[in-house]
Structures are given as structure tokens and as C-alpha cells.
Amino acid sequence: MTLAEATRRFVRDVVLPSEPPPGHHLAADTRRRLQDAAKEYGVFAPHVGAEFGGRGLGIQDWPAVFQEAGYSPFGPVALNCMAPDEGNMRLLELVATTDQQERYLRPLAEGRIRSCFAMTEPHPGAGSDPAALMTTATRTDGGWRIDGTKRFISGAAGAAFAIVMARDDRSGNATMLLVDTDNPGFRIGARVAAIDRAIDGGHPYVHFEDCVVADNAVLGAVGEGFRYAQVRLGPARLTHCMRWLGLARRALDIALDRVERRSLFGSAMKDLGLAQELIARCIIDIETSDAIIAKTARVMADDPRAGAALSSVAKVHCSEAVFAVIDRAMQLCGGDGMTDALPLASFLNEVRPFRVYDGSTETHKWAIARRATRTRTKEIESGLERRMDAVNDHA
Template sequence: MSRIPAEVEQLRSRTRTFIHEVVIPAEPHPGDYLDEAVLAELKAKAKDAGVFAPHVPTEWGGQGVPTEFWSPIFQEAGYSPIGPAVLGCMAPDEGNMHMLAQIATQEQKERYLAPLAGGDVRSSFAMTEPHPGTGSDPSALTTRAVRDGDDWVITGDKRFISGAELCSFFIVMAATDPEDADGSATDGSGAAQAKKGQAATMFLVDRDTPGVTVGKPIHTVDRTIAGGHPYVHFDEVRVPASAILGEAGKGFAYAQVRLAPARLTHCMRWLGLARRALDTALDRAEHREAFGDILARQGLAQELIAQSVIDIETSDAMITKTAEVLDTDAKEANSRSSIAKVYCSEAVYRVIDRAIQLTGGDGVSDRLPLIQYLNDVRPFRIYDGATETHKFAISRRASSKRRRQVAAGAPRLDIVEEAR
């Protein structure tokens, strides 16, 4: 990785100080959501401290940190489970901001990106659907949008739509007529998956648009995203053509503008929380004595600590390597982000689980926040493409790459000459 610029290092230092001195003391009891009034106060303090919206371009009120250097800042924010929300870099808003900045028209940016980047409103990304609709496989998309004169009419059901209960607008993925397709589609793992003749389009839909209903809540174990993960229903929702995000028919391709960075920023934030969990375990191991010696000097505890350090440093290196190409090589970024997402989602879980083991009974109680951390990170192995989906894509890419190498003249290495 290139040397971190001085201004980014200064922002990281300010962020670390702000998280430790302002945010951590304001954390809710483990398992509780942060009070909205408290969140608003903390956001105002973050703006005053010059640490709010590190990823947002300066023209929209952010700190303008280049994508390549997001990780050190996001990890500092993620050291507290509420840190990313306070700093305006939490999902789903962070990913939506990135996509709006890349794709939206100037008018859309002023209407949606500006208030979102300023922390004044919330947003949701409406893609996942009830079975047999789309989840890890976008080719199963059942929500449809059809032209009606100069308007589009959207009909379909979504679920697990994070933040929907508090959002002001949705970015809705809907299947559209094949004549609007660009001929490409990509799933959460980066693999082409569209059914023949199926295209998709993204729409910006205000929550108060007639026909939009936030439905039954889905109770999940995590507590980091305010606004829940409910069902959302679109019943003949009429929107103008100006509501299209980007171009009609290119929704699957645009999804990658959001998904590859969003997968990686999840890794960054959760890695910060893994560091917090390890620090908690290290403090316990240094001050708890058992069987005649402190835990930190006992082999079994040292094994747990060492494996966690290895998991954190390996995850950090993967994130850094992927961040280097996010803005320059979309195909390579997709591939690397799949690998990083699989490894980091599993590694972060292992680190927190080991921390619980090292802290014993307190680790599984609400005397420490570790068991809630474990609940918060467990869904990461499913959302943004389940681990198994990514492994499928990673394997296919590896096989395809090797076939091309052999076809281009590389020797096959599995051929064994039989003895006569």
C-alpha cells in the first residue's frame, strides 16, 4: 500500500480520539439501539470535530478521503459498534452515497446525495426479495417495473431491507423489459447470472410515494443498523423517468458500483470491532490469574491471542490490497473483494469468539459487549453475498484463469509420464 498521506493520518488520529473520548462513553447497553436524539447530538459533535463523512467528496460536505485510504479511517470508526453511524459511514447509507456520487444526475445528487451525506436523512437499498425472489442470485429478481407513458410502474415485494423503517428514500432494483438491457448482469459475488432476456433498472423512490408500504419487521440478532430489516411492498408505485438511477437496463452492472466497495467497507468496519474485541481479551488475559499465573502467560490463552492477531493482520492486508484497485480496475476489484469478504467475515467472527472464550462467563453476559458483537457480525457471512456464493465464484474464476493460461501455451502440470 502507498504511504498514507499526512492529512489522512491526521484524520485517522482525530477519528481515534473522537471515538475513544466521545463515542464509546455514549454507547448504549449491549443489545439496545442508540437513541435517535443521542445519535443526532453525536453527529453534530463529529461535524464539529471534522471527522464526519470521511468517504464523501468535499463538494458534498465530506472529508474527501480517497477510496484507497478509507480502511484506516473506517477501522477507527468501527472500533465502536455505533461509531460508523455517528460518523455517517454506516451501511446501507455509505454504499448508497458512493453509488449516487458515481451514477446520479446532478439534480439527483442535490435531492438525495446532499441530505444523505449531511446525515439529515437515511436511505435503503431494496434488492433482496422473499423466496423465490432474488437473494444471492439476482437472476431470480421478481419485482418488475414497466413503462406507462412517460412514467414507470413498480410492483413487487422486498424483504431484509436494512434501515427501511427510518429511511426517507429507497434505491429499488426491478426487472425491466429486455429492450432496455445492456446485456450484462452480475450477482453479489461478481458472477454473471442474468436470465436470458432479463434486464434490471434502479429507481430512486421516496418512501412517501403512493403504493410504498414498509411491512412486517424481521427480527434479527444484530443491532448496528437502526431501522431494522423489514419487508417493503411496492404496489403499482408510479415514478417518473427522472427517478431512474443511471440508465434503464443497467441495474445489474450498476449494482457492482455499490457492492464491491460496500463488501469491503463492511470488512473495514467489522475489523475495527474485532480489534476492540481482541483488546478486551488482552486486558482480561493480562489481569486475570488462574492456576497460579496470569492468562497471558499460559500457552492455551497465548494460542487464542496469536491466532486472533494473525486473523486481524491477514484481513487488514487483504482489505488494503483490494482497496488499491477499487477505483481503477472494476473486474479485479470484484474478484479481490469476494476473497476479502469471505475471509474477513469468517476471521472477524473467529476473533470475537476467541475473545469471548478468553473472558469466560463475562464474555457471554451483558457485563461485557462481546456477545452482542458476535451477534452483530454473524449476519456478515450471509449479506452482500453468502460465503458459499462467493466461494463458488472464486473457484470458477480460478478455473477459468488457468484454462486460459494453458490455452495460451502454459504447460499442464498434472501430466505424469507413465513408466514403461
């Protein structure tokens, strides 16, 4: 049995029967029970290296497993591959020192703690434009003092530590720092009542007020925070696509079960052209999303920089396609699709924010277009140079 097949069995046999009512959070004791069961099934932490208790899958092999996990909003929680922890684990594996990995990565990978990633700030601070970062990191004797306010920090309530993006007040460059949430200078602020519910710890404000950390809290190199953010965010965008495509597959399955049982105007609903149109468009969106995810994962495995660029394309396409699939599934299920009789409305609430999270659709389209025009300009300039060299050589 492949890991994807084992994950499929685990999610259907164990996770689905344990789901809370639509729109509710997963209880802490249920989370622990599901994660223990995932370990027994051999599907826990598929993305983490074996030395930290995971299955050690390369990113090119994540799509099938993450989609199976995402068939339930709480499948990724059970497998410990949910945002923001999954992205933080990858970053810690790639960048952290051995001591930092033992202190932060190991308990995170084992599911003993949770984490958050503190970058987004209130306007006019960092959001879709990380360069607007306003939180400062000031050099002190043997460490750093962090001051600033973050907002919409997913998973912050109840997290054991945060990876914090702050700007060196001297150089202006960004640095990542590891901050324990029991630090006296770390404070959870107002809660943000977002429409999604699957992420433990919500999306609250976080305040850093004279938050002092030692030199060994620096993650990676000083001044390299923006580069590390791209190391983290490219794969994180793609894994969101994987997980939520799994949820879109479930939404379509619910709709297919519905049209199989119902008749309208003297015909089976599955034989009506309007229903078939909606179903066909769902299949097209699912298959094209699956294809761009798989291609991006392969590219990312070979060339992380090119993969990060392609992940913008995947993110835009999948965030819109997944929403459309779930919306059509609701339409096929009629009145029940709008209620808690089915989980579809809660699914829609989970996936709608993806068009904003990890960079808005509009920001990614701008970046995609800018890369395309720059690439074409370089190609044209290179071609002109080659033609001019040929003319000169002939002369």
C-alpha cells in the same frame, strides 16, 4: 493529526461513552448529537466528496479510518459511513444526475436523512443470485410502475428514499429507480427480527404496489441495474470488512485487558500457553484481514472491476476471521464473555450475519473458484495457441 488518528480520538472520547447497553439500538437524539460532534471533530462523512460536505478520501485511504470508526458498532453511524447509506452515497456520486444528487445525495451525506437499497426478495426472488429478480418496472406514460415485494431491506424503516432494483417487464433487464418512501405505492411490511442491532431501521419487508415514479427517478441508464449493483456491492462488501475488523480489534483489547488482570492455577493468565494460543491466532487473523483489505482497496482504486472480484476474497476471509477473533475473546473472558457484563456477545451478534449479508460465504467461494478456473483455462488456451503458432512458423 491524520484523519484516522482524529477518528480514533473521536470514537474513544465521544462515541464509547455514548454507547447504549449491549443489544440496544442507538436513540435518534444520540445519533444526532454524535453526528454533530463528528462534524466538530472534522471526521464526518470521510468517504464523500468535499462538494457534498465530506472529506473526499479515495477508497485506498478508507481502511484505516473505517477501522477506527468500527471500534464501536456506532462509530460508523456517528461518522455517517454506515451501511446501507455509505454504499448508496458512493453509487449516487458515481451514477446520479446533478438534480438527483441535490435531491438525494446532499441531504444523505449531511446526515439529514437515511436511505435503503431494495434488492433482496422473498424466495424464489433475488438474494445471493440477483438474476432471480422478480420485482417489475412497467413503462407508463412519462414514468414507471413498480410492483413487487422485497425482504430484509436494511434501514428501510425511517428511510427517506430507496434505491430499488426492478426488472423491465419487456426487456428483462434490471433498472435502478429512486423511490421516495412517502410514495403511496411504497409500504413497509413485516419487521424481520435479526440478531444484529446497529443498523437503524432494521431489516423489514418492503412492498411496492402500483408504485408510480417519473422518468427522472431512473438512476443511471435504463437496463444497467445489474452493472450498477456491482459498482455498489464491491466497495460495500469491503467497507463491511473494514468496520467489523475495527470491532474485532476492540474485542481483542477487551480480552487482553482481562488476561492482564487475572490469574489461574498460580500463574498470570497472560502467561498460560492456552491463552497465548488464542491471542496469537487473533493477531494473525487481524493482520491477515488488514492486509487483504488494504490490497483490495488499492486494486479497487486502480481497477474497480478487479477490485470487486478481489473483494469476494476479502469478504470471505474477513467475515470468518472477525467472527473467530470475537469468539476467542469471549472464550478468554470466560463467563463474563457470555453476558451483558461485557459487550462481546453483542459484537458476535453484529458480525455473524456478515457470512450471509452481501452474498453468502458459499456463493462467494463458488464465484472465486469459477473465476480461477476460467482464468487458468484462458491461460492454457493462450499458451497452446502460442505453441502452435511457433510450430507452424518453424515448419
